[in-house]
Amino acid sequence: MNNAFLPVVTISTFIVLIWYSFSIVLNSSWALDKAERNDQKLSFSELVHDTWSQKKPKLPTPHQVGYEMWKTIFDKKVTSKRSLVYHGWITLSATLAGFMLGTVLGILLALAIVHDKATNLSVMPWIITSQTIPILALAPMIIVVLSSIGFTGLLPKAVISMYLSFFPIVVGMVKGLRSPDLLEIDQMKTWSASQFQILIKLRLPKSIPFLFTSLKLGMAASLVGAIVGELPSGAIAGLGARMLSGSYYGQTIQIWSALFTAAILAASLVGLISIIQAFVFKRMMIVQ
């Protein structure tokens, strides 16, 4: 970890520098146009200043995005419609609901697949195929159909999140539940353990490392699902809706700050799972 610190910082700095220079390049045409209309000549430093402080820039600078995020996260009341905390919470609740549903569904499916040969043979190929389909294409339809039979708000988005997050869980858990080797299963059988006991005392503990890897993937997928679920059907709240309204009204800074909030949300959710993982591994004495 430590020997990655310096390279990561170097590259991050480099990316920020590139970002600032791209801001100049992309925003300059608007600045130059404006100057020409006012019969002004812009010196280079004036040009830089203008491109870094436009109201609706093509590419806002990091400090503009940071300032907007600071304003909308800390300075606004949490209940305000312009607070990113409010929108973030809407998206987060759908993400978590979908993630829970997806995890439960995924684990149940994995249990069925591991214990029943017929399920394994007939359902598993379809689960894999289901992921080669662009599921997000279904998002608008799920939203509209569910709202036409009376479900609005959280549930439709959670369904999309569930659909995206159950797959990594199924695949990981099937691998995990099958990870005990023949020797260990034989040992359990010599103790005359039932299938259920083998599951509880051998298979489930052995699948924990696989579960955590899957949970992280599922969480990231779940957030994407919730955001995309907010795009169609004119949702008015949530990070996805912020992006959409930003794109309608040309509020680029708003899009970027919603995007960064989503990124921070994703990073903290995955980080949270990592912390729980470290704790559980310590308690179970799993060495990575």
Place this chain on the structure above:
Amino acid sequence: MNSFFFFSIIFWIAAWIINIFIAQSTLARTKLVLPPILFGVSLLLVWEASISAFDVSPVILPAPSLVFIKLISSVSILWVDFVQTFVKGALSGYIFGCSAAFGVALLVDRFKFLERGLLPIGTFMAALPIIGTAPILVRWFGFGWESKSAVVTVMVFFPMLINTIQGLQMSDKIHRDLMQTYNATSFQTLVKLRLAAAMPFIFNGLKICSTLALIGAIVAEFFGSPIKGIGFRISTEVGRFALDMVWAEITIAAITGSLFYGGIVLLEKVLTFWHPSQRGRSE
């Protein structure tokens, strides 16, 4: 309840019992092919029968037969959408993004310092909801296919990058030593040993990216598109409650996605036939 509905349920149960028998049999080939087909067919039958039995409005869920009729009768529209979204948007972005990531990985591979920095950043970026850049890129590149291609490029870049970088680290030390005793240049080592060893990882990246590419192209169309494309058609037809058309588009997207993925798997089988994961039993 009508008799068709009962028939479908009985078919489902019968199919399941047959699957149990097949599962216990020793027919290796039928085992892999028949059960999923039986399961799929019974699912379609129950769907079709439930629609007529419970009088479900086609506005909520159209019957598979309706979708099929729509599919047949609007081939020309579907073809235009397919070309717009898949060939122009997804495929071009996929090729561009994957080759760019591959190139960067090869470049970074020369400098350990960059590699150590890029791997954590790349892993972090790959977990982010990159799809959120779609509205930004649509503003930059306009409503045409170019913006979709750009979204796909950005989406596939990081998964491909980290897979290639990880793959390039996969060759054994002992093999690299052997290459040195042959007095191989670093370029020769790269081409003849390390790229070959990286193949399974590169293909893993290509597979992940194939699904991402189609998703990226479709979702980007939700943010603005000329009057064609799978994503455009889905969002407008949903607004008109023409769900049979929506399902027809989804069918096309599903078939395209599966074929795209299958094609890469096939290519992998041909190119990495020597790798342990491709040899022996598939389990």
